[in-house]
Amino acid sequence: MASKKLTLREVMGLLFADPDPDSEGENPPLGDDDRSISECASRSSGVGENSAGTSGVSVHSFYSAGHGASLDEEVYQEWIKSFDEQVGYRGDRELSTDSRPIDFLSLFLTDDFCHITMETNRYAHQYLGSHELMPSSRFHEWYDVTVPEMKAFLSLHLSMGLVHKSEIEDYWAEFWPTFTPGFGKVMSRNRFEMNLSFFHFANNEEYVERGQPGYDRLFKVRPIIDLIIPRFSAVYGPRKQLSLDEMTIAFKGKCTLKMYNPNKPDKYGYKAFVLSEAKSGYVLQWSLYTGQHGDEVTDLGATHVLVRQLMAQHIGKGHELYMDSYYTSPAVATELANVETGLCGTVSSQRRGMPKALRKTELPLARGDDPVFMRRGKMLACAWHDVKPFHLLSTLHGNSCVRKRIRSKHTDSGFRDRMKTYLFPHRSKKWYNRIVNAILSISMVNAHIIYSSMTAGPHKPLRAFRSYR
Numbered sequence: 090m091a092s093k094k095l096t097l098r099e100v101m102g103l104l105f106a107d108p109d110p111d112s113e114g115e116n117p118p119l120g121d122d123d124r125s126i127s128e129c130a131s132r133s134s135g136v137g138e139n140s141a142g143t144s145g146v147s148v149h150s151f152y153s154a155g156h157g158a159s160l161d162e163e164v165y166q167e168w169i170k171s172f173d174e175q176v177g178y179r180g181d182r183e184l185s186t187d188s189r190p191i192d193f194l195s196l197f198l199t200d201d202f203c204h205i206t207m208e209t210n211r212y213a214h215q216y217l218g219s220h221e222l223m224p225s226s227r228f229h230e231w232y233d234v235t236v237p238e239m240k241a242f243l244s245l246h247l248s249m250g251l252v253h254k255s256e257i258e259d260y261w262a263e264f265w266p267t268f269t270p271g272f273g274k275v276m277s278r279n280r281f282e283m284n285l286s287f288f289h290f291a292n293n294e295e296y297v298e299r300g301q302p303g304y305d306r307l308f309k310v311r312p313i314i315d316l317i318i319p320r321f322s323a324v325y326g327p328r329k330q331l332s333l334d335e336m337t338i339a340f341k342g343k344c345t346l347k348m349y350n351p352n353k354p355d356k357y358g359y360k361a362f363v364l365s366e367a368k369s370g371y372v373l374q375w376s377l378y379t380g381q382h383g384d385e386v387t388d389l390g391a392t393h394v395l396v397r398q399l400m401a402q403h404i405g406k407g408h409e410l411y412m413d414s415y416y417t418s419p420a421v422a423t424e425l426a427n428v429e430t431g432l433c434g435t436v437s438s439q440r441r442g443m444p445k446a447l448r449k450t451e452l453p454l455a456r457g458d459d460p461v462f463m464r465r466g467k468m469l470a471c472a473w474h475d476v477k478p479f480h481l482l483s484t485l486h487g488n489s490c491v492r493k494r495i496r497s498k499h500t501d502s503g504f505r506d507r508m509k510t511y512l513f514p515h516r517s518k519k520w521y522n523r524i525v526n527a528i529l530s531i532s533m534v535n536a537h538i539i540y541s542s543m544t545a546g547p548h549k550p551l552r553a554f555r556s557y558r
Contacts, residue, residue, distance in 0.1 A: 168467060169485070170429040172329040172407035177542050180324035186544045193536035197320045198243070198529075204312060205290050206239045212289035227279050234284055241275050242284045246513060247529065248272075253514045257282065290525070306346060306379045309521040310528075314377075317528055321535060322373050322402050330367035333399060333412040335360055338527045344520035346379060359524060364399040367411060371538045372531050374399040377524065392416045397424070404428040409485055417482050419443060419468060426467045426484045436482040438472070447472040447480060454478065462488035 178184065180196055210233045222228050234242070245260075252269055254260055260269055261278040272281075290312050297303045305311055339355035340347055348360050364374040376399060389397075396416055400408075409431040417434035419442030425432050438448045444463045445451055447470060452461060460473035469488060471481040513526040534551065541548045 169431045170407035174406050175326040176328050177326060178324060178539050179326050184543060190536065190540065193540045194533060196324045196536065196539070197317050197532040201316060203236045203239060204316065206234055206236050208289045208291060209234055209239070209284070209287050211292060213287040215293060216287065227283060230279070231283055242281065245272060245275055245281060247533065249515065250513055250530070257515055307377060310524050313525055313528060317532060318375050325371060325539060327366040327371065327373055328368055329407065329409055331364060331403065331408050331410050332367040333362070333364050333396065333410060333416055335362050338523055340520065340523045342518060342520055346520070362395055362399065369538050371535055373403070375531065393418065393421055396421050400425070400430065404430050409433065419482065422468050422482055422484050431485040433483040433485050436480050438480045444470055449478050
């Protein structure tokens, strides 16, 4: 039998209908019985930008199935654990307001990072032993790189993100308008380019072929990821509010990990998921998308498993997680609520577990109509129409507050803009170099955030912090 499309007035009538006081049983899942668990904010004309509280918004109480007891919405905002974790720097190394930028960066690029010195030398010997060099090849002059020389190489590598030139050779060119004498004082051009050619992070002899047990698409950069990324959470305690989003590492070379997204400024590149502190943008966890999934993805979904992995070290502490509709779902909200973690984010009305009554086909809201709320346990679902239909899922808020904030499209996007500004600017045929460059830039931004949190203002901007020795 064909279903009849209801008008807005008829939908509101159903939403306002009182539940049967003689009914028994538990509350049905959110959206299974619209009349027993839904509520609606009646039409009002007094809700504007930055309006808060109940002024101009009439919200009907919820009823639990069976006894019709009125529930207090404020209760749902008090369930989360009080946040009392240490915020800011918590590393073992003593730092002060007199510490140099290199001291902050060394929190991530530790002495263990010099593992790349050994792998660079190993790769150079493997290459030279398996290739016949041309008589004019500069590789005839190769000798093993030392730890101090590798640090000097990395300093020049990072400095090239500050001074953009079209070719690497231009940094050593003596043409007077663009002369940069500092590079030549640290290392010769030939030596830098040889180090860059053999810059390596893993032993090729340990590579596992595709299709074999233990195969890893990120084998080439796995040592760097395992060495640096865990340090982000180890040396810094985030504030209560966290943010989960993705970033694109621009790359147009040949690689099976490369993705295409026409809606992003960088349409071609690697996709990475980032858990960060919402206020400062400090990166706590970072995961590159490879397309490889474990067995648990089959039952939970890839985004659910991703949120679980990135939040593993931050659950049970009273954090609030904010994210977009790519990650938000009732299943994720329920799991986080069970471990004392709140969630707030936009959500697709088609997600499993979302109430059908909030879908556009069932709730034909028009621009200017007041939001409609529905609750199940700690979860509050909200639908309203701004420029287009919009849905929100939260375990942090009640339905007694309406707040609207207009954000300019020119607003600084924070961390991602800072990270992209200082990336190593030159292309490479090696697919993994771009990933390592991104991790180094993230380390630099995180070091600057720790520096800013430990020193009184005015603080050096990131560019000055990066160029300071």
